[in-house]
Amino acid sequence: MIAYDRHANFVFGSVARFLGDREVAAEVVQDAFVTLWRRARQFDARSGSLLTWLLAIARHRAIDRLRSDGRRPTRDAIRLEALTSDGGSSGTAAGAEIPRELIADGSTDPTSVATRRWTQSIVRTGIAELPDNERQVILLGYAEDLSQAEIAERLEWPLGTVKSRTRRAMAQLRAHLGPVTDLTEPATAPTPRSAPSRTPNR
Amino acid sequence: MSAMDHGSAHERIEELILDPARLAGLEASQAPEDVALREHLAGCLACRADLDGWARLQAALSEALPGSAAEAVDVQPIELPPSLRTRVLAAVRSASAEASLAPIPMASGGRRWAGFTAPRTAWLGLAASLVVLVVGAGVLVDQAAKLGTTQEEAQGLTAAMAAVDRVLSAPDHRLVTLTTATGSAGGSISWTRHDLVVLSTALAAPKPGEVYRCWLDSDGKGWAVGKMYFAGSTAYWVGSLDEWASFEIGPTTEFRVSLEPPGADPATRSGPVVLEAALGAS
Numbered sequence: 001m002i003a004y005d006r007h008a009n010f011v012f013g014s015v016a017r018f019l020g021d022r023e024v025a026a027e028v029v030q031d032a033f034v035t036l037w038r039r040a041r042q043f044d045a046r047s048g049s050l051l052t053w054l055l056a057i058a059r060h061r062a063i064d065r066l067r068s069d070g071r072r073p074t075r076d077a078i079r080l081e082a083l084t085s086d087g088g089s090s091g092t093a094a095g096a097e098i099p100r101e102l103i104a105d106g107s108t109d110p111t112s113v114a115t116r117r118w119t120q121s122i123v124r125t126g127i128a129e130l131p132d133n134e135r136q137v138i139l140l141g142y143a144e145d146l147s148q149a150e151i152a153e154r155l156e157w158p159l160g161t162v163k164s165r166t167r168r169a170m171a172q173l174r175a176h177l178g179p180v181t182d183l184t185e186p187a188t189a190p191t192p193r194s195a196p197s198r199t200p201n202r
Numbered sequence: 203m204s205a206m207d208h209g210s211a212h213e214r215i216e217e218l219i220l221d222p223a224r225l226a227g228l229e230a231s232q233a234p235e236d237v238a239l240r241e242h243l244a245g246c247l248a249c250r251a252d253l254d255g256w257a258r259l260q261a262a263l264s265e266a267l268p269g270s271a272a273e274a275v276d277v278q279p280i281e282l283p284p285s286l287r288t289r290v291l292a293a294v295r296s297a298s299a300e301a302s303l304a305p306i307p308m309a310s311g312g313r314r315w316a317g318f319t320a321p322r323t324a325w326l327g328l329a330a331s332l333v334v335l336v337v338g339a340g341v342l343v344d345q346a347a348k349l350g351t352t353q354e355e356a357q358g359l360t361a362a363m364a365a366v367d368r369v370l371s372a373p374d375h376r377l378v379t380l381t382t383a384t385g386s387a388g389g390s391i392s393w394t395r396h397d398l399v400v401l402s403t404a405l406a407a408p409k410p411g412e413v414y415r416c417w418l419d420s421d422g423k424g425w426a427v428g429k430m431y432f433a434g435s436t437a438y439w440v441g442s443l444d445e446w447a448s449f450e451i452g453p454t455t456e457f458r459v460s461l462e463p464p465g466a467d468p469a470t471r472s473g474p475v476v477l478e479a480a481l482g483a484s
Contacts, residue, residue, distance in 0.1 A: 123266035127277040143267040
């Protein structure tokens with residue numbers, strides 16, 4: 001069960017975020033590991049990591065599950081607070097609004113929406129797996145668009161501490177997410193939600 | 203201004219990854235250090251690729267996170283259901299049992315053990331665990347490809363996995379439980395007329411120089427047939443009966459594993475027997 005012990009947290013976190021339902025996510029993850037067992041001979045470590053393979057299996061199973069339930073991830077916006085350990089086992093929020101990041105570019109194609117949603121789920125899971133203090137700096141830097149100096153002020157940490165924690169967090173995220181998302185594909189430079197008007201903080 | 207050298211460029215990139223806005227503005231920036239970095243990037247594919255990787259990560263983070271930290275509760279860790287591990291293991295065992303019961307066309311030929319119907323639950327569970335272990339070992343190899351010993355271990359496990367598949371696929375395979383020196387169950391040995399697979403989780407890793415050696419004994423004679431390999435807490439050995447065309451597993455054949463001391467003659471058993479099974483009794 002090395003594969004399970006090593007990867008179940010990440011796979012479950014990604015699927016739970018994608019589906020918004022812990023119980024269904026558990027079924028999908030179970031199915032993914034059984035599929036892994038059945039196809040073990042097809043695994044080739046040279047073509048990608050086991051986690052990449054597991055996530056690909058889980059993604060297919062999760063989308064199949066959405067189809068069989070007649071749901072689309074855009075219509076079942078996920079009440080992710082319900083997915084935490086304190087939030088109970090059911091997280092689907094009927095009638096919740098479509099996440100704005102999914103409709104910002106007008107994309108309503110189910111496949112592309114599901115793909116984006118899946119990638120977001122994986123990235124969010126990667127962030128969730130960071131140590132608390134590293135997760136904090138990433139959230140403030142990317143969710144609130146704070147500069148390193150502003151983060152230092154907000155958290156009352158030395159600027160050097162904020163920078164070192166950000167570097168560690170970014171390095172871990174890149175190592176963890178690079179092989180399992182489309183981060184290896186060419187992309188344009190990031191566009192922050194706020195204009196880059198702040199004063200450099202170094 | 204002269205272009206940056208490689209080290210300075212990476213230092214600059216490390217600064218830029220701290221601030222999405224500054225990285226996004228790199229191409230338009232007229233700051234001397236940004237101009238110098240662009241000149242370096244124009245001729246250095248490695249640094250360009252490194253910077254692009256960071257840019258993609260920043261883009262993914264910006265897209266994945268909600269608009270304010272207050273809404274970011276979804277990036278808190280999600281607790282794995284405690285029962286899921288047991289459920290997965292049970293499901294894998296069930297799948298392995300189904301696989302073993304699938305009809306496989308076999309070449310004609312007499313089998314001395316055609317009537318074998320022994321329970322196989324424990325063995326299948328061990329085999330299923332091994333399979334998951336094999337895949338996990340593949341990851342270890344992937345992550346530490348330069349560690350020759352790890353790679354060798356994974357290759358051995360892969361071979362064991364293939365043998366497990368072959369044995370499970372044969373409807374007339376045979377298996378018996380291995381017992382330890384204290385008489386408790388210590389693993390299983392299973393075979394067809396082609397393959398022989400031994401799995402055990404009852405053996406402690408040998409000390410340096412020691413080796414767990416496998417023996418087939420029959421009619422007062424013994425043959426050293428191999429040694430146990432380890433992957434984590436699982437010890438295994440896979441043999442090919444095809445290689446021993448003159449050897450027959452008969453009613454008096456016994457399989458044993460002994461713990462041989464450093465320097466022991468590999469052809470003569472001198473250490474204590476730690477696992478054994480009567481193959482003819484199955």
